[in-house]
Amino acid sequence: MTLAGNCEIAVNGTLMQGLELNINLQAVGAVFIIEAITAPIYRLWSIDDRHPAMMRVSADGRSIALEIWSLPLAGLAKILQQEPAGLCIGKIKLADNSEVLGVLGEPFLCEGQREITEFGGWRNYIAILSEL
Template sequence: MPDQIKLAVNGTLMRGLALNSNLVDADARFVREAKTAPDYRLWSIDDQYPAMIRVRQGGAAIALEVWQIPPEGLVQVLRQEPPGLCIGKVRLDDGEEVFGVLGEPALCEDRREITSYGGWREYMSEGGAAG
């Protein structure tokens, strides 16, 4: 669909998690599971949701989901995101570049880095967060 935007999500917007209904209510459709290129780091924001940032060094591939969403739906979802999360371009491990949810660097200061888990679901499965 030409009027759809691909959006990569790496936290509570993913299927089965707390804010997934924000995507569904915005007429988004799940496309596939994916991973980022190994250029990202991930932080837990008070064990409520993650924040991901692209870095020059020390990054890893982070698990995420790719969705298709209409432009007006993207605006709707972004308005519901917590402060400090924003939309930027995310490079996937297959070289594709899509829009994605990222964290502002200031949001991650003094937070627990969880990059080594490889993703939010993996962090939650280890007992790190409630979902």
């Protein structure tokens, strides 16, 4: 449910609860709504093990774990300005076939990077990294 004057955004990486850039969401008054998964039409890459980039694909996609947040419309621009180059906002299709704005990666950003789709999400991937 979106609050008046707010929008919803799906995040799939360092903006998630307890992770490095979640403070950026909190700083603009964002409120966590729910954990969710995408429809099985996305792939995920690790960008130098610093953050992920998710792209919608036409074949061989999988579901990716993410979080849905509600934030003031003015906060959306601030969040975007703080995101690394190559990340952008687009429509993300969720497993229940609804759509929400969310963070996606541009194709150039993923070139030559490690694909991590098999992990199902950024949290699972960084958990494996911490065990190495």
